[in-house]
Amino acid sequence: xxxxxxxxxxxxxxxxxxxxxxxxxxxxxxxxxxxxxxxxxxxxxxxxxxxxxxxxxxxxxxxxxxxxxxxxxxxxxxxxxxxxxxxxxxxxxxxxxxxxxxxxxxxxxxxxxxxxxxxxxxxxxxxxxxxxxxxxxxxxxxxxxxxxxxxxxxxxxxxxxxxxxxxxxxxxxxxxxxxxxxxxxxxxxxxxxxxxxxxxxxxxxxxxxx
Numbered sequence: 001x002x003x004x005x006x007x008x009x010x011x012x013x014x015x016x017x018x019x020x021x022x023x024x025x026x027x028x029x030x031x032x033x034x035x036x037x038x039x040x041x042x043x044x045x046x047x048x049x050x051x052x053x054x055x056x057x058x059x060x061x062x063x064x065x066x067x068x069x070x071x072x073x074x075x076x077x078x079x080x081x082x083x084x085x086x087x088x089x090x091x092x093x094x095x096x097x098x099x100x101x102x103x104x105x106x107x108x109x110x111x112x113x114x115x116x117x118x119x120x121x122x123x124x125x126x127x128x129x130x131x132x133x134x135x136x137x138x139x140x141x142x143x144x145x146x147x148x149x150x151x152x153x154x155x156x157x158x159x160x161x162x163x164x165x166x167x168x169x170x171x172x173x174x175x176x177x178x179x180x181x182x183x184x185x186x187x188x189x190x191x192x193x194x195x196x197x198x199x200x201x202x203x204x205x206x207x208x209x210x
């Protein structure tokens with residue numbers, strides 16, 4: 001039944017949040033078409049009817065008589081884990097689901113947020129607007145988050161037992177840490193090993209634009 005589902009993904013192709021949804025759809029072996037939204041233009045009325053928040057990514061599940069629209073990457077991942085319960089994003093029991101949701105929230109509001117904060121300061125702001133004290137705070141907070149992750153992954157292949165949507169949301173941000181100056185990745189060997197395991201998954205191929 002799930003194999004017959006069809007989706008449209010509204011995305012900004014280089015957004016790490018959109019990349020994570022592409023990876024999730026691949027993990028689910030889901031058929032979809034992608035629609036690029038130009039962030040430099042005003043959102044169209046047609047798009048705003050599908051995305052109440054006007055944000056990306058937005059996933060549309062098509063049915064003969066209706067469409068189901070889901071926005072925000074965390075919500076989309078949870079939705080896909082329910083729709084494709086037999087995929088790697090599904091859960092064997094309630095306990096594993098709760099554990100995964102905890103890590104999903106931690107990655108989204110902790111590790112990923114700090115990576116995004118740093119890269120925004122460094123690459124999206126005019127150099128005259130960069131605030132060194134704020135940047136240093138983000139950097140120290142990121143190292144704290146990575147220390148927690150590195151310790152957690154010492155005896156685990158993935159965040160929550162087997163591969164899960166918590167690993168999915170982390171994937172693009174694990175790539176982006178290479179763009180952060182003065183971050184010594186050798187201090188976080190378990191994170192780097194985790195990243196390599198994720199990169200070896202078929203779902204990682206083609207996740208980023210060439």
